[in-house]
Every structure is written in C-alpha cells, then in structure tokens.
Amino acid sequence: MTSLALHPGLVLIAGALVLAVLRGRARGAASVIVPATALYLAWQLPDGVAWSVPFLDYHLALLSGDKLSRLFATVFAIMALGGGLFALNQKNPLELPAAFVYAGAAIGVTLAGDLISVFVFWELMAIGSTLVIWSAGSTSAYRASLRYLMIHLLGGVILMAGIAGHVAELGSIAFQRMALDSPAHWLILAGFLINAGAPPLSAWLPDAYPEASWSGTVFLSAFTTKTAVYVLLRGFPGTEILVYLGLFMVFYGIVYALFENDMRRILAYSIVSQVGFMVTAIGIGTEMALNGAAAHAFAHIIYKALLLMSAGSVLLMTGKRKCTDLGGLFQSMPLTTWCGIIGALSISSFPLTSGFVSKSMISQAAADGHLLVIWLLLAAASAGTFLYAGIKFPWFVFFQKDSGLRPPDPPLNMRLAMLFFSVLCIGLGVYPDSLYAILPYPVEFEPYTGAHVVAQLQLLLFSALAFFVLLGVLRRTPTITLDVDWLYRRLGPSLCVGIAERLARALAGLGRSASSLLSGVLGALHRHHGPQGVLARTWPTGSMALWTVILLLAYLLLYYV
Amino acid sequence: MQEHWLMRPENIKKLWRIFIAILALTIAAEFLVEHEPQFGIDGVFGFNAWFGLLACAGLIALAKLLGVLLKRPDTYYEGGDD
Numbered sequence: 001m002t003s004l005a006l007h008p009g010l011v012l013i014a015g016a017l018v019l020a021v022l023r024g025r026a027r028g029a030a031s032v033i034v035p036a037t038a039l040y041l042a043w044q045l046p047d048g049v050a051w052s053v054p055f056l057d058y059h060l061a062l063l064s065g066d067k068l069s070r071l072f073a074t075v076f077a078i079m080a081l082g083g084g085l086f087a088l089n090q091k092n093p094l095e096l097p098a099a100f101v102y103a104g105a106a107i108g109v110t111l112a113g114d115l116i117s118v119f120v121f122w123e124l125m126a127i128g129s130t131l132v133i134w135s136a137g138s139t140s141a142y143r144a145s146l147r148y149l150m151i152h153l154l155g156g157v158i159l160m161a162g163i164a165g166h167v168a169e170l171g172s173i174a175f176q177r178m179a180l181d182s183p184a185h186w187l188i189l190a191g192f193l194i195n196a197g198a199p200p201l202s203a204w205l206p207d208a209y210p211e212a213s214w215s216g217t218v219f220l221s222a223f224t225t226k227t228a229v230y231v232l233l234r235g236f237p238g239t240e241i242l243v244y245l246g247l248f249m250v251f252y253g254i255v256y257a258l259f260e261n262d263m264r265r266i267l268a269y270s271i272v273s274q275v276g277f278m279v280t281a282i283g284i285g286t287e288m289a290l291n292g293a294a295a296h297a298f299a300h301i302i303y304k305a306l307l308l309m310s311a312g313s314v315l316l317m318t319g320k321r322k323c324t325d326l327g328g329l330f331q332s333m334p335l336t337t338w339c340g341i342i343g344a345l346s347i348s349s350f351p352l353t354s355g356f357v358s359k360s361m362i363s364q365a366a367a368d369g370h371l372l373v374i375w376l377l378l379a380a381a382s383a384g385t386f387l388y389a390g391i392k393f394p395w396f397v398f399f400q401k402d403s404g405l406r407p408p409d410p411p412l413n414m415r416l417a418m419l420f421f422s423v424l425c426i427g428l429g430v431y432p433d434s435l436y437a438i439l440p441y442p443v444e445f446e447p448y449t450g451a452h453v454v455a456q457l458q459l460l461l462f463s464a465l466a467f468f469v470l471l472g473v474l475r476r477t478p479t480i481t482l483d484v485d486w487l488y489r490r491l492g493p494s495l496c497v498g499i500a501e502r503l504a505r506a507l508a509g510l511g512r513s514a515s516s517l518l519s520g521v522l523g524a525l526h527r528h529h530g531p532q533g534v535l536a537r538t539w540p541t542g543s544m545a546l547w548t549v550i551l552l553l554a555y556l557l558l559y560y561v
Numbered sequence: 562m563q564e565h566w567l568m569r570p571e572n573i574k575k576l577w578r579i580f581i582a583i584l585a586l587t588i589a590a591e592f593l594v595e596h597e598p599q600f601g602i603d604g605v606f607g608f609n610a611w612f613g614l615l616a617c618a619g620l621i622a623l624a625k626l627l628g629v630l631l632k633r634p635d636t637y638y639e640g641g642d643d
Contacts, residue, residue, distance in 0.1 A: 251620075258624040261635065322635075331565050367599035375600070379609070380616035387617050402568060450594030457587045458609035465584060466617035473621060480638075482631040489638060 005050040007063045008041035008073055009111060009121070012080060012104030020097040028088050031096060035080035038107065042073040049113050058173050061113025068294060068440040072110040072230045075298045076103055078424075079222040079305055086309055086417035087215035089316075095135035099219040102128030106223035110230050114173040115163045115188075118231065122159065122195075126152035129224055132216045133208055141211040147485070148208035151194065151201055152224075159191025178235050189236055196228035196279060197272040198245050202252065203485035205272055210264040210321070214312035217264055221271055221308050222301045229278045229297045233440075238285025246283055247377055249276030254384040256483065261322050261476045263311050263397050267304065270347065270389045274300050277381070280374070281362040287441040288368055292361030294439055299354035299428060303346035306421040307393065310340035313414055314397060317407035323476040328402035335409045337398045339418040346425040348390030348460060349382055351453050354428035357435065360447045360456075382456075383463040390460065391467045396476060584610075 015034030022030055051063035065073075080103040087096050105128055108121030126149065133145035165184025167173055178185045197205045209220045236242065253273025260266045274296070281293035313336045314329060315321050330337040342353070349355035359382065366375040409415055428435050436443040467474070528535045566572050588607055598604030 254620060255624045255627060258621065259628045259632065328568070330567070370600075372600050372602075376602075376612075379612060380620070383613040383616040384620045387620065399567070449597065451597045454587060454590045454594050455603075455609045457590075458607065459613040461584055461587055462610045462613040463617045464580075466614050466621070468580075470618065470621050473625060477632075478635050479632045480635045481628065482633060482637075 005045060005063060006041050007051065007108070007111065008038040008045070008077060009104040009107030011041060012038045012077070012107060013101050013124075016097040016100035016104065019100060020093070023093075031084040031088060032081065034100065035077055035084050035103070038104070039074065039077035039081060042070060042077050042107070045070055045073070045111070055116065058114070058116065060117050060173075062108075062117050063111050064113030065111060066440075067438065068230070068233060069110045071294055071298060071438050071440070072226065073107045074438070075301050076107045076110065076223060076226075079103065079219070079301050082302075082305060082309075082417050082421050083215070083219050083222075085420070086218060086312070086414050088413040089411055090213065090215045092135045092137065092213065095132055095213060095216055098128050098131035098135060099216070102132060102219060102223055104128075106227045109227045113175060115166065115175050116173050118175055119156070119160060119163055122227075123156050125224060125227065126156060129220060132219055133212045136211060136213040136216060138211070141213075144208045144211040147488070148204055151204040155191050155194035155201075158187050158194070162187030162189075162191055175231075175234060177237065180236075180239060180241075189239070192228050192231050192235065193245065195224050196232065196275055197225055197249065198279065199248055199252065200484055202249065202272055203483040206256070206260075206265050206268040206483065207485045209268045209271075210262055214315040217268075218305050218308045218312055221267070221304045225271055225275045226297050226301055229275060229282070229293065232279065232282050233290060233293055237282055237290055240283055242279050242283030243374065244283075246276045246278070246280030247374070247381075249273065249279060250377070250381045251384070252276075254381060254388055256481055257388040258384075258392070258474070259479075259481055261324055261478060261480070263314070263321055263323055263326065263393065264308065266323075266388065266393055267307050267311060270385070271304060273381070273385065274304070274347065277359060277362055277378070280378070281365060284362075284365050284369060284371070284374075286365050286369060288361060288445065289365035291436075291439045291441050291443055291445075292358060292365050295358035295361055295435055296355075298435060299346065299358040299425075302421050302424050302428075303343045303353075303355060306339060306343035306418060306425060307347065307389070309414070309418050309421065310336050310343060311393075311397070313410040313418070314407075316414075317410055318405050320405075322478065323396035323400075324478050326397050326403055326405070327400035328398075329405060329407065330398040331402075332406040333398070333409050335415055336418065337394070339422045340394050340398060342422045342425050344390045344394050346429070348386035349456065350386075350390070350460060351448070351456055352426065352429045354425045354435070356429055356456065357432035357447045360452065361443075361445055364445060379459065383459050386460045386463045387467055391464055392474065395467075 012034060015030065015037070019027060019030050019034065045065035047066055049061045049064040051061070053060045053062050080100060083099060084096065087099070090096060102125055105121045105124035109118055109125065112118045112121060130145050130149045130152070133141055133148060162184045165182065166188060169182060169184060178188065180186055180189065194201050205225070209217050212220055232242065250273050253269045253271070253276060257266045257269035257273065260269060278293040278296050281289040281296070313333070314326065317333070318326070320326055346353035346355040349359040363375060363378050366378055432447060436445070527533055530536060588610060591606065596604060602608065
C-alpha cells in the first residue's frame with residue numbers, strides 16, 4: 001500500500017543533492033524553498049502507513065504518520081528553514097547540503113514506522129552531521145568530526161545488534177513500545193541514549209558541536225539529540241531508569257556549563273542539560289509528562305537554535321568564541337543582543353516565552369505523580385538553567401566588560417532568521433494553545449495561573465541575584481574542563497603508547513636473549529662438530545665393532561627379559 | 562566617544578536598586594495570588610525565592626569544587642596527539 005503522499009525527509013535530501021550543484025541566487029532561493037516544501041509536506045501527512053516497501057521478508061513502513069511524528073517532522077522542517085535562511089552567507093559549498101541531508105534523515109527517523117528504516121535514517125544522520133562538522137575546514141574540526149563519527153558508529157552498531165536481536169526474538173520489525181525484558185531491548189535503549197548525549201558517553205556533544213562553523217552548530221544543535229528524544233518517546237515511555245539518567249544529564253550540563261569559557265560550548269552543555277529534562281519526563285511516562293517532553297523538544301529546538309544563531313553571529317562578526325575575549329557587544333550589535341536575550345529567557349522558562357509553557361508541563365507531571373524529590377531537583381535545575389544560560393551567556397558575551405570590539409549586527413538574512421525564531425519563542429509562550437494543539441495527547445494544563453507565574457518569577461529572579469552576588473566566583477578564566485572524552489583523547493592514547501613502548505622493550509630483550517641462546521647453541525655445535533670437534537674426528541674400525549657388539553648384547557639381554 | 566549609559570557606574574548603582582525593588586515586589590506578590598501548593602514545602606512563604614537562591618549557590622559551589630579537580634588550561638589538548 002503506497003499512497004501518493006510525498007516524503008518530506010526524502011524531498012529535503014533530494015533538495016540537498018540539487019543544492020550541492022547550484023550556485024548564486026538559485027542556491028539562495030533553493031536554501032529556503034526546499035525546507036519550506038518539506039514543512040508543507042509534513043503538515044499534509046495522513047495518519048497511518050503511507051509508504052510500504054517490500055524488503056527481504058519484511059515490509060518497511062518508510063512513511064508513516066501520527067501526531068507525535070508530525071510534531072517532530074514539523075519542528076525539524078522549521079529548523080531546516082530557519083537554518084537555511086541563516087546560513088545563506090556560508091562560503092563553504094558543502095555545509096548546507098550536508099545539513100539538509102542531516103535534517104532530511106532526522107525527519108526520516110520520525111516518519112519511519114519500522115526499526116530497519118529507523119536504523120537506515122539514523123546512520124544517514126551520523127554521516128550528514130559529520131560532514132557538517134567537517135565543513136568548518138579547520139584541523140581541530142576535522143579531528144573532532146572523526147571522534148564524533150567513531151562514537152556514533154559505535155552507537156549505530158549497538159543499535160543494529162539490538163534491532164537484530166529484537167527481530168530474531170519477535171519476528172516483527174514494527175517500531176513500537178518496548179519493555180526492558182531482553183538484552184536486545186537494552187541494546188536498543190543504549191543505542192538511542194548515545195545519541196541523546198546520556199552518560200557515560202555524553203562528551204561527544206560538547207567536544208564536537210562547538211568545532212563546527214558559525215552556521216553549522218545551529219543545525220547540529222537540533223537533530224541528533226531530539227531524534228533520540230523522539231525514539232525514546234515512542235519506544236521507551238515510562239522506563240524508570242530514564243528518570244535518573246535524565247536528572248544526571250540535567251545537572252551534568254549545568255555544572256559543566258557553569259565553568260565553561262567557550263560561548264558555544266556553554267550552549268552545547270546546555271543541550272545535554274535540556275535533553276535531560278525531556279529524558280526525565282519520558283521516564284515519568286504519564287500523558288502529561290510525555291506531552292511535556294514533546295513540547296519541550298519543540299520549544300528547545302527553536303530557542304537553542306536562536307541562542308546559537310546569536311553566538312554564531314558574534315563568532316562571524318568578531319572571529320572570537322571565548323567569553324574572556326568578548327563583552328560589551330550590546331553597543332554595536334543591538335539586534336543580536338536582543339535575540340540572544342529572548343533565547344536565553346526562553347531556555348530559562350521565563351513567563352511569556354516558549355520554555356515556560358513546556359518546562360512547566362514536566363514539573364507539573366512530577367507534581368501530579370507526587371514525586372517530591374524529582375520535583376525539587378527540576379526546580380533547582382530551572383534555577384540553575386537561568387544561572388548559566390539565562391544570564392551567564394548573554395552577560396559574558398554582550399555585557400560584562402568593554403572588550404573594545406564594535407562589530408555591527410550580521411547581514412540581513414541572518415537578522416531575519418533570528419527575528420523569525422524570536423517571534424516563535426514569544427509566540428509559543430504567549431499563545432501556548434497553538435503548541436498544545438499538536439501534542440500527542442489532549443492537554444488540560446494552564447501555565448498562566450497567578451501563583452505559578454509569581455513562583456517562577458521568584459525562582460528566576462533570585463537565581464539572578466545569586467549570579468550577580470557571586471559574580472566574582474564565576475569570573476571566566478581561559479580554561480577548559482576535563483570530561484569523559486579525556487579517556488579517549490588522553491588516557492587511551494597514552495596507555496597505548498605506554499603499552500607499545502613496553503612491548504617494544506620486551507621484544508628487544510627477547511631478541512637479545514634469543515640471539516645469545518642461538519650463539520650458545522652454535523658455539524656448542526662448533527665445539528662438537530667443528531674441524532677440532534670430538535664428533536668430527538675419524539673413528540677407528542675397532543671402536544665401531546665394539547659398539548656393535550655392545551648393542552647386540554643389549555638386544556639379546558632385552559629379548560630374554 | 563560618549564560612554565553608553567549602561568557602562569556608567571552611577572547607572573549600575575541605579576540598576577541594582579531597581580533590581581532589588583523588583584525582587585521585593587515578587588515576594589510581595591505572594592499576598593495577592595491564590596496559593597496552590599503541590600506539596601507541603603512549596604507552600605512555605607517565599608519558597609521559590611530562597612530555594613532558587615540556595616540552589617544556585619549550591620550549584621556554583623559544586624562547580625567550583627569540581628573545577629579544582631577538572632580545570633586545565635585551554636591549550637591542554639593542543640599538540641595534536643588527540
């Protein structure tokens with residue numbers, strides 16, 4: 001059964017291939033028209049399986065829609081559209097096509113009704129995103145992209161092993177809710193979690209994303225982690241372990257972002273932290289929590305892209321990325337500053353922004369389930385988010401001290417892209433019903449009650465007080481913070497080098513003793529068989545006859561015994 | 562070049578006063594809204610204010626503590642052996 005519906009992800013991928021050969025105005029137009037078409041197609045998707053393709057003994061549901069998949073496909077297409085507009089000035093011809101393949105593959109995952117299609121698009125995402133990082137063109141980006149690829153290929157192998165086990169056990173490739181009742185399902189969960197940036201392998205994200213170009217990081221922030229959120233939402237809702245993993249991610253992201261100096265690495269750690277909110281909600285697993293996770297993913301993609309657009313604009317206009325080198329930019333980049341602040345308020349779930357309506361649903365889900373500790377931790381995390389992202393990011397980049405830099409706002413298309421996403425951040429916050437209408441479950445939640453707004457304002461503004469009172473402690477230093485990637489960037493290589501050296505030394509010793517043994521044997525041979533050796537002398541016939549007699553006597557004796 | 566008004570010290574003092582006034586207002590607003598505590602503890606007066614302040618102080622302390630162990634100069638990975 002294959003209907004006439006077009007696949008928005010494949011349209012985006014095909015458009016990317018066309019984009020790769022276009023230049024000039026045609027390329028600029030295509031950068032916007034292709035994702036806009038994908039967005040339109042995502043909205044037109046019917047419920048149920050639209051494309052069914054036979055493959056081996058199975059039928060792949062390549063295109064299959066429901067409310068949850070349409071929500072993610074929609075926000076991915078919006079992201080590709082805003083990102084395409086933002087990246088029009090990118091000189092590297094590879095980056096945007098790679099980003100569109102990446103975005104198309106992410107949409108492909110959300111619209112795949114079976115595990116094999118999920119896997120195919122999952123791997124295509126890894127390739128597209130690696131190319132995006134690679135396009136930055138620097139040596140550090142190339143190295144980071146290889147580390148990134150290794151982790152994602154590992155994740156892919158784990159996922160494939162899990163899927164193979166699942167199919168062998170159940171004989172079905174349908175992508176449905178799974179319980180953690182077999183090793184195969186644990187492997188699938190692990191494969192999903194690697195892409196979500198969950199521990200222990202979370203360091204790939206802050207290691208690789210900030211190495212991409214000023215426009216590349218904007219795309220990277222959206223797709224990989226949020227497709228992971230999507231597959232967790234569909235495959236593992238209500239799995240308790242996700243609550244703890246999610247809370248760990250939340251605080252790991254906050255603490256690392258607090259002592260980070262690179263402005264885009266602050267935002268990269270904050271992705272892990274925010275995805276932690278979603279993973280926690282998926283672990284809670286009630287309808288309110290799952291709605292909250294989906295809504296937060298939607299809001300997060302937009303405000304995080306907005307934050308990275310403002311950081312990308314600063315990077316493009318100043319060439320600097322460290323807080324210690326920046327400051328005072330509000331004077332010459334007012335629009336970038338305002339858009340950065342709107343993004344910062346949204347991520348901090350300030351009232352009237354998108355984050356307020358989505359994060360509140362997750363807190364409410366914890367409260368409804370009487371999960372006091374989780375609720376308190378989420379509240380502390382909200383305060384912490386305002387601390388590092390809501391204030392720290394705009395403060396150190398745009399205010400702080402006067403760095404003497406006076407760059408203007410970025411070109412028109414980049415300003416328009418930032419305005420587009422700023423309007424979405426505030427629009428969703430002021431009119432949450434538009435977001436609630438597309439959530440997977442019916443919503444009965446009113447974020448704007450007096451008590452809730454006052455409580456949130458208190459929480460955030462007193463966090464701001466903590467920030468400014470403790471500003472001396474938070475002063476930026478030109479440092480980095482070791483993370484798990486240290487294990488494979490430093491410990492692993494130095495262990496390998498150490499082992500190799502020892503092995504070489506041992507081999508050399510072995511070689512020495514072997515050669516001395518050999519020369520000993522050769523010496524003995526020479527002594528016995530050499531020209532002067534005992535065995536080399538001529539023997540008289542008499543002694544041979546004597547030996548023969550002795551042997552025959554011995555034989556006779558043995559015969560009688 | 563004329564300094565931006567936000568950069569002048571006397572204005573920063575004014576901004577602090579305004580900020581503290583706003584903080585006081587958010588506390589005062591508790592008298593105006595109807596409370597709907599989800600648990601016992603969040604019904605305590607000014608709960609979100611002191612909880613936010615303490616949570617942030619705690620997080621900063623934690624970050625500072627871990628920083629002692631994990632901070633390195635930002636040239637740490639340079640040298641090309643990673």
